Amino acid sequence: MNLSVTSSPDVLPASADQIRAEIILIAGATASGKSSLALSLASEITTAGRQACIINADSMQVYKEMQVLTARPSNEEVKKCPHELYGHVSAGDEYNVGRWLSEVQAAIARAKNAGQIPILVGGTGLYFKCLTEGIADIPNIPEDIRKAVRARHEAEGTYACHAALKAIDPQAYQRLEATDPQRVLRALEVYEATGRCLSDWQSDPVIPPITAPMLKILLTPSREWLYARCDSRFEAMIAEGALEEASAMAELGLSDTLPAMKALGLKELLALENNEISLEEAQLAAQQATRRYAKRQMTWFRNQMISWNSISEQEYYNKTSYFLSNIIKMLDPV
Incomplete structure (x- = not known):
């Protein structure tokens, strides 16, 4: 629930007495x-x-x-x-x-x-x-998969890992920067661990x-x-x-x-x-x-x-x- 407060500190909403934030x-x-x-x-x-x-x-x-x-x-x-x-x-x-x-x-x-x-x-x-x-309720990534993805990154670099997303998660490939290794590797980890791409997980209710x-x-x-x-x-x-x-x-x-x-x-x-x-x-x-x-x-x-x-x-x-x-x-x- 979002409680409204005026953008000016001088006046409160008319309903302020009934609105209470926890x-x-x-x-x-x-x-x-x-x-x-x-x-x-x-x-x-x-x-x-x-x-x-x-x-x-x-x-x-x-x-x-x-x-x-x-x-x-x-x-x-x-x-x-x-x-x-x-x-x-x-x-x-x-x-x-x-x-x-x-x-x-x-x-x-x-x-x-x-x-x-x-x-x-x-x-x-x-x-x-x-x-x-x-x-999204994404399962925890097993440590062995996390280490394998990190090893791949060390060997191939961030740009190669980002390019790999194009085939398995086109939306993530478009959305993520090739200079952002943390998010790129996260997308790879999720796919390797679950067989489902990160973008699909994030589209769930x-x-x-x-x-x-x-x-x-x-x-x-x-x-x-x-x-x-x-x-x-x-x-x-x-x-x-x-x-x-x-x-x-x-x-x-x-x-x-x-x-x-x-x-x-x-x-x-x-x-x-x-x-x-x-x-x-x-x-x-x-x-x-x-x-x-x-x-x-x-x-x-x-x-x-x-x-x-x-x-x-x-x-x-x-x-x-x-x-x-x-x-x-x-x-x-x-």
């Missing part, structure tokens, strides 16, 4: 301020005499090795409010949306049992889409895992504001230890196909670690990659989250306190 979802591009907003909302909920639990919905912030690189909440921030599904996965794990869905449902249940309001926050649109709309009333908030800041924050945030990351994290990741010797290796800035800092580029070049390249990624996120959100409540930075960032007080009025009463 779960709050906050989605936004990288550097949009969503984590800060979630903390502020949790504080406002506490002030109102309730409790909240912030639950991660970002595919990169699950990795324990990269707190700075993934802009995971700091240790000090975590102490202010219960946090779930942050930094609990090894970078060497094949973490995916199916595993997250299982874990997030358990986290939501724990929060509700503890009398806490779940606040799901993150920038991974696919996580939110699968949570609110459902996901699905049931949303969570049907409780949700307040869906999508942060849609101006491009200029967002890009400036992307640039300044990476500069702050360098100062806070991003180089050291990248160096530690290099020592793990992980495959480039692992999801964790997609962390923003990691590729550039690894190149710096190998003396391939200078610090200035690494910073400029990482900032550009971050801006481009934020642009792709915003495009995806606009196309896939049409029913969500879009809020600009003038509303959630410049008038935070007043905006949050109105959100509190829309929560399910005790």
Whole structure:
């Protein structure tokens, strides 16, 4: 259930007194301020005499090795409010949306049992889409098949693996980029394990895992504001230890196909670690990659989250306190 809230913090819907949310979802591009907003909302909920639990919905912030690189909440921030599904996965794990869905449902249940309001926050649109709309029930991939597909990739490369999809899954071949090994290999694994292509699995009817009333908030800041924050945030990351994290990741010797290796800035800092580029070049390249990624996120959100409540930075960032007080009025009463 999607609860409507006006795009202006000054006015609530006429039916606000009858509408009550049990779960709050906050989605936004990288550097949009969503984590800060979630903390502020949790504080406002506490002030109102309730409790909240912030639950991660970002595919990169699950990795324990990269707190700075993934802009995971700091240790000090975590102490202010219960946090779930942050930094609990090894970078060497094949973490995916199916595993997250299982874990997030358990986290939501724990929060509700503890009398806490779940606040799901993150920038991974696919996580939110699968949570609110459902996901194909694809069987787990046997480890021997997974290893065989990975070995094929090592021997033939991503482009050859992508070309192989043309015969077994034409839709995936058209949809997936040849430069995206994670999704290409996933499509191959599914076919090898089930004898049915991924596109067919994804066309099956699905049931949303969570049907409780949700307040869906999508942060849609101006491009200029967002890009400036992307640039300044990476500069702050360098100062806070991003180089050291990248160096530690290099020592793990992980495959480039692992999801964790997609962390923003990691590729550039690894190149710096190998003396391939200078610090200035690494910073400029990482900032550009971050801006481009934020642009792709915003495009995806606009196309896939049409029913969500879009809020600009003038509303959630410049008038935070007043905006949050109105959100509190829309929560399910005790």
